[in-house]
Amino acid sequence: MNQTLIDEAFEVMKLNDLGTYTVPTHGLYPFQWNWDSCLTALGQLHRDEDRAWTEMETLFDHQWDDGMVPHIIFHKEDDGYFPGPDVWATGRPVPTSGITQPAVAGFAVARMFERAKDRAMASARAAKLLPKIARWHDWFYRCRDPRGTGLVAIIHPWESGRDNSVDWDEAFSRVPTDGVAPFQRRDTQHADPEHRPTQAQYERYIWLVQHFRALGWDNGKLHDASPFQLVDPGFNAILIRSCADLGGLADALGDTDVASRSRELADAGVAAMETLWSDRHNQYLCLDRVAGEIVESLSVGGLLAAFAPIPKHRAAAVASRIKQLGSQTGYLVPSHDPGDPRFDHLRYWRGPVWLIVNYMISDGLARAGQHDVSEAIRNHSLELIGLSGFAEYYGPVDGTPAGGATFTWTAAMVVEFLKAGQGR
Ligand code: DGY
Numbered sequence: 001m002n003q004t005l006i007d008e009a010f011e012v013m014k015l016n017d018l019g020t021y022t023v024p025t026h027g028l029y030p031f032q033w034n035w036d037s038c039l040t041a042l043g044q045l046h047r048d049e050d051r052a053w054t055e056m057e058t059l060f061d062h063q064w065d066d067g068m069v070p071h072i073i074f075h076k077e078d079d080g081y082f083p084g085p086d087v088w089a090t091g092r093p094v095p096t097s098g099i100t101q102p103a104v105a106g107f108a109v110a111r112m113f114e115r116a117k118d119r120a121m122a123s124a125r126a127a128k129l130l131p132k133i134a135r136w137h138d139w140f141y142r143c144r145d146p147r148g149t150g151l152v153a154i155i156h157p158w159e160s161g162r163d164n165s166v167d168w169d170e171a172f173s174r175v176p177t178d179g180v181a182p183f184q185r186r187d188t189q190h191a192d193p194e195h196r197p198t199q200a201q202y203e204r205y206i207w208l209v210q211h212f213r214a215l216g217w218d219n220g221k222l223h224d225a226s227p228f229q230l231v232d233p234g235f236n237a238i239l240i241r242s243c244a245d246l247g248g249l250a251d252a253l254g255d256t257d258v259a260s261r262s263r264e265l266a267d268a269g270v271a272a273m274e275t276l277w278s279d280r281h282n283q284y285l286c287l288d289r290v291a292g293e294i295v296e297s298l299s300v301g302g303l304l305a306a307f308a309p310i311p312k313h314r315a316a317a318v319a320s321r322i323k324q325l326g327s328q329t330g331y332l333v334p335s336h337d338p339g340d341p342r343f344d345h346l347r348y349w350r351g352p353v354w355l356i357v358n359y360m361i362s363d364g365l366a367r368a369g370q371h372d373v374s375e376a377i378r379n380h381s382l383e384l385i386g387l388s389g390f391a392e393y394y395g396p397v398d399g400t401p402a403g404g405a406t407f408t409w410t411a412a413m414v415v416e417f418l419k420a421g422q423g424r
Helices: 002-015 034-044 049-060 105-115 119-143 166-173 199-214 233-253 256-276 301-307 312-326 355-367 371-388 408-419
Strands: none
Touching: 002 034, 002 371, 002 408, 034 049, 034 105, 034 355, 034 408, 049 105, 049 119, 105 119, 105 233, 119 233, 119 256, 233 256, 233 301, 233 355, 256 301, 301 312, 301 355, 312 355, 312 371, 355 371, 355 408, 371 408
16 A cells, blocks of 8 residues: 555656756646755655765756845746746846745755665765755845844744745735736746735735845845745744754764854754744744734645654744644644634645645654654545545545645655654
8 A cells, every 4th residue: 555655656757857957747837846856855755865965966957146045936837827037037047036044954954864775976965065055054044034043033924835825914014016017927827826825915925026026136136025924834834844964964974163153053043033933823833024923824834844853842832833733624734723713624724734844844853852742643644535536635624636646745755754763
């Protein structure tokens, strides 16, 4: 049974494999996405190590001179996606978007290095990626935490990957829409519009892109110039975990500078995460940096925090919060609190379950010794696959598949859940 699922997952990954990079799914997302590729490489490693390293290398071949790794690489033309390279206008030789995405690469490469059977290849290829990932981490803290708080802000909802989370609603309502050039959305031609962000949200997404483009994509300016600066515990947790794991990888490869710098960043991040903890809600919350206020929105970002090496008592509290969510819904982990009137069970990040998030939370909880909740999340993830196939995301109430189909990172996470034993 497990082998059948693994074979099916490999088929999905092969279907979306374009040789040196993998698309998330044909049609809806026809290019290379940053965090999709990193999580995909973890799954690929179980089938073809050389191909998995190539996935990471292709992504880092497009790192910007300032250290940023963009969220989309437009390897070839495809007018089935909006906004395309002409809207971003970043002026890169191979066009890219101008914002970034969750920094999962450090975690992914460290894990690939640990697991790879071809040790010589792993050492050689990880050693080349190491300084590039370290440069990206430095970029984050320099450009997205200019006041040195220990936590970075996203300046566009697309950076978080959780595009239309309830977390952003209030801050996003301050983003204007005047001067947005008329556009034709493409996503709603590939996926049910009821599963996607709204038109009003898209207008604000595009306003921010136009605003940053007018500033010449200069990352020395963008953070302070953005009316949207959100400190997301989930996003920071991924970066912190990647810094910590990159430190371990650097030790193994003998790079003491990267090792100590990475640990320094991770320690500062873990300490600063305390400012986002809510005793009242038993989870972490976002900070709206422009308003200087904590955001009262109970999303999965505050639970994804468990992916970082947070204190054990915090991980235990997050585990108990997830157990409570389990009594309110059929499948863990909903991307938003089902008790909130803003919960929307099939609409992208306003309710649905995502396997990549489940994987990261489950992994973090297992490391913190919270094995029962970690295992429950894993089991729910595999039940969803059995019920609804390799969808982009799933309704937490009844497991309805939603968004795109035959989705690469969903398949990669299934392989990870079944083959890798979650690092235990
Ligand atoms: C999209 O187009 O839906 C993406 O999430 C933006 O990266």
